[in-house]
Amino acid sequence: MPVKGEHAAPLQRVPPFIIDDSTSSSDEEDDTMAPRHRRTNKNNHDIVEKSLFFLLIISLHLVPSWGLTDSESLLKFKASLANAKALADWADNNVVCDGDSANWIGVICDEGLVLGLQLEKMGLGGKIDVDSLAELEELKTVSLMDNAFDGPLPDFKKLGGLRALYLSNNQFSGEIPADAFQGMTKLKKLYLSGNKFTGEIPSSLAGLSKLTNLRLEQNEFTGRLPEFTAKFEDFNASDNKLEGPIPASLANLDPSAFSGNKGLCGKPLGECTAAPAPSDAAAPTSNSKSSLLQTDGAANPTDPDDPTSHAAAATGYWKPSTASIVFVAIVGGFAVCGILAAAFILMRRRHQPPESIEAGTPGVPDIQPDDPNPRAPKKQESRVAAGGGAEAVKLSFVREDRGKFELTDLLKASAEILGAGCFGSSYKAALTSGQVMVVKRFKQMNNVGREEFHEHMRRVGRLKHTNLLPLVAYYYRKEEKLLVHDFVPYGSLAVHLHSHQALGQPSLEWENRVKIIKGVARGLSYLYKELPSLISAHGHLKSNNVLLDENFEPYLTDYALIPVINQESAQELMVAYKSPEYLHHGRVTKKTDVWALGMLILEILTGRIPSTVLKQATSGDSESTTTTTAGGGGGGGERRKPSRELSADFGGIS
Incomplete structure (x- = not known):
């Protein structure tokens, strides 16, 4: 810092991208090498300039697809549709969301952001631009029911945050890829009914544990029903071409959910045809005593490391081991303790007074009705x-x-x-x-x-x-x-x-x-x-x-x-x-x-x-x-x- 009264030395401006030769050359280096260094510096300078120009060109192509506003994304989506007259108020001079209120028809807003699309019975068609919808970061629900969309199912798995997808009563057709819903772990409601889908029900649906509503009726699905992990509140696969036994996870549903599938069987429909009887060599003889308790050497081979298995094979019955008896006793003891504890808790609750309507709620400040100036602590x-x-x-x-x-x-x-x-x-x-x-x-x-x-x-x-x-x-x-x-x-x-x-x-x-x-x-x-x-x-x-x-x-x-x-x-x-x-x-x-x-x-x-x-x-x-x-x-x-x-x-x- 210059002392008061003195003039500071002017800063020397260093040319950009110039390498200081003094750090890489020895004191004894011949002056004849200087031109080569200058050529090297010039080449480096040219390479950097060309690289920056190249990056600039790439960025010009990428910027339009980055950071699209909700209105830009929706207009891009609208451009992919056919017969979009019903979306006339979708215009760039009109704000999409005003807080929780939507200015564009069919749009659901939440705090100024697009939360959902409800574009039903509008005669829409064309190709659905899923990429533009993927730009809507808060999009949770999409309903395109009762329109004229056709062709294969769009790649909706790009919308991994969807909670609900309604596509019923369109003209979608063809097979749905097995991974069509891969990664849509938050999906709760899916409506595909009233289309022309063929092939097997996509296996990726079976793993969606949060799915509560699945409507597949009135299509041309073939093959077997997958074993779903979800617990359905509403399921319908009627009027398809499905076959085989109904999985256990769907056995408690109403029979109407499976009607119109001639090949389906099992609970809640009629019993499936029995499998062919085994050969005489494999079947147990009719006069065998306690045939259900006897071991079959082919089906249940003895364990060479378990001496009790040899005894079981020889005598025709299984003798429980000491460890098994101890395990059962421990489990039984815990079960009895649990029952007693539950009974004790229920008895205490019965003797407690019912919850008062005036009782305060945890985490929320109380206001007393008698306080003339009620305010929270x-x-x-x-x-x-x-x-x-x-x-x-x-x-x-x-x-x-x-x-x-x-x-x-x-x-x-x-x-x-x-x-x-x-x-x-x-x-x-x-x-x-x-x-x-x-x-x-x-x-x-x-x-x-x-x-x-x-x-x-x-x-x-x-x-x-x-x-x-x-x-x-x-x-x-x-x-x-x-x-x-x-x-x-x-x-x-x-x-x-x-x-x-x-x-x-x-x-x-x-x-x-x-x-x-x-x-x-x-x-x-x-x-x-x-x-x-x-x-x-x-x-x-x-x-x-x-x-x-x-x-x-x-x-x-x-x-x-x-x-x-x-x-x-x-x-x-x-x-x-x-x-x-x-x-x-x-x-x-x-x-x-x-x-x-x-x-x-x-x-x-x-x-x-x-x-x-x-x-x-x-x-x-x-x-x-x-x-x-x-x-x-x-x-x-x-x-x-x-x-x-x-x-x-x-x-x-x-």
């Missing part, structure tokens, strides 16, 4: 704000036409319990802004993952129909979920059919009953049109889940919940699992909601709950029609708790 508040292990405490809105509010506003609102149904309690919450909402609390959804729940709720939130009570917002937590709807003040259909009559109030006029039936049918038809991938689009249709406005226009509630309800709870509580299809075949079908509609029509016309429903209803679905309007609403004849803050009932969520 500072330590807990910082954890929530920083996200240090606690889940984000905020509502997720699925509609833009409603005034938004915070979860804390909802929890501090004056609340009334509208009813306690089979899935949980419904609350009416009057916000300070004047909005009146209904909050329903679910505890039977703790098996569904965060991403799957978010995806399904956003799909439900996009449904818009005159006869559907729209979902406004939801809240996710592992232990429980909250669904927020508009409040319908005129109450449920069940109240008008049963409670009003019991209280001596006028019953429904016939024209209103017919109007309600038509509205319910329209709403149900819309659900089946918009949610074709669901086996039972409603799943829980009953008079408690039909709300009425002042003009007796019906609104369906608690619809499309089967995919997110725990399977064991759904089987015990939901109307769909009381249908004849499930009682006789152990399977819910698309006819299930039609049966439920028929039962509801009978109830509307007679004013009585059909006796078959009462006989089939077990303890899980015997809620009182006079104290609940499951899913929302309120109105005459319903008992309510005194006003209180919702925070007390939701474990102090803030």
Whole structure:
């Protein structure tokens, strides 16, 4: 550093890529060598310049394919399609996602990123550019059902992060490569039905352990069914050309899942033809005593290192060794201890008081209803704000036409319990802004993952129909979920059919009953049109889940919940699992909601709950029609708790 008052020596600029000869030449080197060094330096300089130019040319070709935005990737995908008129709003001057809202038709957004594509019934065709879809890093679901795509199956295994792929009812054809789904370990739902696929079912499907829904029906698959590792909630391979025994992993499914395959046999279908009888030389004689206990020298050779095996072969029976006896005794002892421990735990639980609805939830700060200025403790508040292990405490809105509010506003609102149904309690919450909402609390959804729940709720939130009570917002937590709807003040259909009559109030006029039936049918038809991938689009249709406005226009509630309800709870509580299809075949079908509609029509016309429903209803679905309007609403004849803050009932969520 120059001393103050002195001038710093100017920096000497060193030419680039020039090698200092002084470090490689000796002091005694002849001056005649200098030209050769200068030639070497010039050659090195030329090589470096040419290399940089070459790299520049390569980069110019590679840059366009790197770092594509979601809109660029989707436009590239659109360019590969034929008859893409339905995607007219896919334009580069239009932003794809605005938060969780999509500006492009058929796009599902999450926090500004493309989460899924739902391009159904659009007449699309052409070649699917999977490479462009692979640029969408957050893509989880793709639905191209009911279009005109043909040819071989595209290479979808490039989309390793997919959770759901729907390709039903197109014109895809040809054999599917065995490794077509290799590496798609997160795939849960795959729909290939209604195409023209041939050859064997790809073996890579057998190893997808997370697969829950697989639809292969109405193709031309041949060969045998693979031994799947997944446990299916929905499987169908009917109307193909499959043959051979049905694997044990599929033996408990409904027979209709295999109908139309003349070559299939085994449980749950008819028994397979017995194998040819063994030759007389290999078969045991008919007069042999205890032939099942005798050892066959050919089939069970003696172990030369085990002396007991020789004795067994000589005497015709096996004598257990001391080690075997000790092992069995130890295992038996552990089993007895385990049974005693389980019995002890069950007895303790029986003597414990039931969990209070006011009980706080671990990891979430408590708010006491009596505190005039409720706020979380500072330590807990910082954890929530920083996200240090606690889940984000905020509502997720699925509609833009409603005034938004915070979860804390909802929890501090004056609340009334509208009813306690089979899935949980419904609350009416009057916000300070004047909005009146209904909050329903679910505890039977703790098996569904965060991403799957978010995806399904956003799909439900996009449904818009005159006869559907729209979902406004939801809240996710592992232990429980909250669904927020508009409040319908005129109450449920069940109240008008049963409670009003019991209280001596006028019953429904016939024209209103017919109007309600038509509205319910329209709403149900819309659900089946918009949610074709669901086996039972409603799943829980009953008079408690039909709300009425002042003009007796019906609104369906608690619809499309089967995919997110725990399977064991759904089987015990939901109307769909009381249908004849499930009682006789152990399977819910698309006819299930039609049966439920028929039962509801009978109830509307007679004013009585059909006796078959009462006989089939077990303890899980015997809620009182006079104290609940499951899913929302309120109105005459319903008992309510005194006003209180919702925070007390939701474990102090803030």
